[in-house]
Amino acid sequence: MANLRIRDLVKTYDKTQVLHSINLDIDDGEFVVLVGPSGCGKSTTLRLVAGLEEVSNGTIEIAGRVVNNLEPKDRDIAMVFQNYAIYPHMTVRKNIGFGLRSSKASKAEKDKRLESVAELLGMTEYLDRKPSQLSGGQRQRVAIGRAMVRDPAVFLFDEPLSNLDAQLRTQMRLEIKKLHQRVGSTIVFVTHDQVEAMTMADRIVIMKDGDIHQIGTPAEVYHKPANIFVAQFIGAPSMNMIPGRVTGDGTIELATGGGLAFERSLPEGREIILGIRPEDLHPGQASGVIEGSVNVREPLGHETLIYVGTSNGDVIAKADGRTPPEIGETVQLGADPENLHIFDAATGEALA
Amino acid sequence: MATAEDLQVKPKADVLLQTGPSRPPRNMGQIIRFLLLFAGGILMVMPIAFMISTSLKWPHEVYNLNFIPDEPTIENYIYVLEDGRFYWWFLNSLIIAVITTICSVIFDSLVGYTLCKFRFPGRYIVFIAILSTLMIPTEMLVIPWYLMSQQFGWLDTYWGIMFPGLMTAFGTFLMKQFFETVPDDFIEAARIDGLNELQIWWTVAMPLVRPALAALAIFVFLGNWTAFIWPLIVTNSVEMYTLPVGLSSFGDEADVAWELIMTGAAISTIPTLIVFLIFQRFIIRGVVMAGLKG
Ligand SMILES: Nc1ncnc2c1ncn2[C@@H]1O[C@H](COP(=O)(O)OP(=O)(O)OP(=O)(O)O)[C@@H](O)[C@H]1O
Ligand SMILES: [Mg+2]
Numbered sequence: 001m002a003n004l005r006i007r008d009l010v011k012t013y014d015k016t017q018v019l020h021s022i023n024l025d026i027d028d029g030e031f032v033v034l035v036g037p038s039g040c041g042k043s044t045t046l047r048l049v050a051g052l053e054e055v056s057n058g059t060i061e062i063a064g065r066v067v068n069n070l071e072p073k074d075r076d077i078a079m080v081f082q083n084y085a086i087y088p089h090m091t092v093r094k095n096i097g098f099g100l101r102s103s104k105a106s107k108a109e110k111d112k113r114l115e116s117v118a119e120l121l122g123m124t125e126y127l128d129r130k131p132s133q134l135s136g137g138q139r140q141r142v143a144i145g146r147a148m149v150r151d152p153a154v155f156l157f158d159e160p161l162s163n164l165d166a167q168l169r170t171q172m173r174l175e176i177k178k179l180h181q182r183v184g185s186t187i188v189f190v191t192h193d194q195v196e197a198m199t200m201a202d203r204i205v206i207m208k209d210g211d212i213h214q215i216g217t218p219a220e221v222y223h224k225p226a227n228i229f230v231a232q233f234i235g236a237p238s239m240n241m242i243p244g245r246v247t248g249d250g251t252i253e254l255a256t257g258g259g260l261a262f263e264r265s266l267p268e269g270r271e272i273i274l275g276i277r278p279e280d281l282h283p284g285q286a287s288g289v290i291e292g293s294v295n296v297r298e299p300l301g302h303e304t305l306i307y308v309g310t311s312n313g314d315v316i317a318k319a320d321g322r323t324p325p326e327i328g329e330t331v332q333l334g335a336d337p338e339n340l341h342i343f344d345a346a347t348g349e350a351l352a
Numbered sequence: 353m354a355t356a357e358d359l360q361v362k363p364k365a366d367v368l369l370q371t372g373p374s375r376p377p378r379n380m381g382q383i384i385r386f387l388l389l390f391a392g393g394i395l396m397v398m399p400i401a402f403m404i405s406t407s408l409k410w411p412h413e414v415y416n417l418n419f420i421p422d423e424p425t426i427e428n429y430i431y432v433l434e435d436g437r438f439y440w441w442f443l444n445s446l447i448i449a450v451i452t453t454i455c456s457v458i459f460d461s462l463v464g465y466t467l468c469k470f471r472f473p474g475r476y477i478v479f480i481a482i483l484s485t486l487m488i489p490t491e492m493l494v495i496p497w498y499l500m501s502q503q504f505g506w507l508d509t510y511w512g513i514m515f516p517g518l519m520t521a522f523g524t525f526l527m528k529q530f531f532e533t534v535p536d537d538f539i540e541a542a543r544i545d546g547l548n549e550l551q552i553w554w555t556v557a558m559p560l561v562r563p564a565l566a567a568l569a570i571f572v573f574l575g576n577w578t579a580f581i582w583p584l585i586v587t588n589s590v591e592m593y594t595l596p597v598g599l600s601s602f603g604d605e606a607d608v609a610w611e612l613i614m615t616g617a618a619i620s621t622i623p624t625l626i627v628f629l630i631f632q633r634f635i636i637r638g639v640v641m642a643g644l645k646g
Pocket of ligand 2: 042043044158
């Protein structure tokens with residue numbers, strides 16, 4: 001177990017820079033999830049930490065030791081791949097034991113270690129099977145087992161659940177989380193699924209186009225997004241964004257019409273974007289800030305999503321599951337001032 | 353060796369032809385396909401049938417092109433098997449074919465793996481250079497090979513017979529293509545688990561391309577077992593002859609002893625059958641995919 005420090009990490013392929021000076025500190029035993037859209041450099045970051053790619057600039061430290069020039073095997077890490085990468089020609093026992101090949105422990109010790117990992121993962125009865133005789137979830141467990149036997153300082157997971165069906169994914173998500181609580185090792189987990197990120201992480205790192213946009217606990221990135229990208233990336237359906245402008249008396253005039261008193265003082269004339277999550281926006285309040293007619297209803301059971309047409313396009317809000325407004329009905333949407341997010345229109349950064 | 357498969361096609365075609373009248377042909381294309389395969393099968397089997405037929409004839413009957421010998425005899429087999437030279441040649445061929453097969457399977461897959469999985473400057477040029485040797489026929493190469501062997505004193509030695517075949521361009525190409533099917537994840541996972549590159553090649557990559565290795569082994573073995581021109585040129589002494597060279601020397605200049613040549617040839621197909629039976633077991637598809645996805 002160990003901490004991981006990434007300093008000014010740059011990765012360049014040929015002439016294209018795919019990571020621009022990444023900085024990240026991960027504490028011992030922390031579960032950190034890297035999340036972001038496809039191509040944002042999550043895998044690249046992970047592969048640089050693993051030593052599968054060469055660092056173009058910057059340093060990577062594991063347990064206080066710069067590992068830039070160490071071979072993957074000398075970095076005290078283990079990696080679980082999206083495609084599992086378990087060997088089809090070897091039994092489960094061989095596959096899990098593969099991680100111990102280079103260990104100097106005695107045969108008996110290795111066997112003991114292997115047995116205990118298999119037990120932890122509930123794979124004891126499958127030890128003599130070949131991967132082709134296992135289900136997807138079991139294969140993934142073998143891949144995790146192979147990483148675990150080595151008892152590495154840092155675990156690296158690259159979208160390990162994306163090949164599983166939805167139900168199994170939820171189950172494995174929980175299992176990995178439990179596993180982390182039991183073994184307490186440092187984990188860096190890559191996914192592009194924000195639900196996975198929110199449910200598993202101690203801290204989430206949100207990346208886009210080779211930059212980190214925000215690092216924070218799930219609550220922080222949800223309630224205090226640093227910019228428009230983060231605000232829209234986290235949460236589903238994503239946050240409504242309504243352009244507006246600060247008027248003389250400190251209120252905000254929205255593009256959808258209507259004004260809004262805002263506690264924090266902002267310079268007059270400033271162009272802003274108001275962000276409101278659908279779950280914070282409800283119909284029926286007289287003091288509504290947005291008015292429009294219901295275009296579409298999406299019943300989810302306990303609540304109903306309504307798409308309300310405004311002069312700035314549709315705004316999504318959450319209505320009651322039992323008595324949602326009718327289609328065509330004009331509704332007033334209102335939100336608690338605490339749940340409003342204000343972003344600078346030019347930079348997209350959150351304003352205090 | 354395709355004959356074994358073609359023979360299996362024949363009964364199928366027969367069945368179809370027999371049931372033809374009672375059942376209206378559902379598909380003309382299918383019938384044509386069977387007929388073509390049937391014809392192909394016959395074409396393949398004919399020379400072998402003639403070889404066996406000739407080996408059972410007396411010398412005076414050899415030029416009668418009848419299939420069934422008038423007076424079948426196993427005299428030829430007795431003659432060939434009692435001739436001590438035959439065993440020498442058989443052994444020479446076996447040693448050469450086995451060593452060449454092992455070497456080229458190892459070297460071709462090493463080079464193929466390197467060209468496939470490593471990025472290094474000049475990789476493409478090396479690959480093209482290897483491929484381009486495929487375009488030069490053996491007949492053109494034997495002269496430089498001969499001059500080289502002469503210089504190094506390799507004439508009339510096993511090494512002299514074997515060296516041109518220890519690595520093949522075709523095999524390198526074949527293995528490179530097959531290693532493309534081995535996902536990089538497997539290799540990277542092994543690298544993280546602490547294997548060195550040679551170990552990764554041997555314990556991870558090689559088992560995953562076993563079908564290709566088996567196919568390559570069959571090809572190389574057959575190629576060397578039946579090789580004629582180069583062994584003929586590089587050997588001088590009768591004891592160094594390989595089987596095809598030795599067999600062709602049966603008889604004298606005026607009168608080629610076809611019945612003996614065919615007898616030797618018939619016997620010499622036995623090892624090729626064995627090799628085929630051993631290796632085709634490994635040609636099982638879908639080995640690679642089982643380690644991936646759900
Ligand atoms: N070997 C390579 N050569 C050139 N460019 C590469 C290479 N590998 C990755 N890239 C580029 O680097 C960028 C980041 O890729 P990366 O694989 O890290 O994305 P990712 O965040 O993992 O995306 P995904 O969610 O699709 O897996 C992409 O634009 C990709 O095209
Ligand atoms: Mg990726």
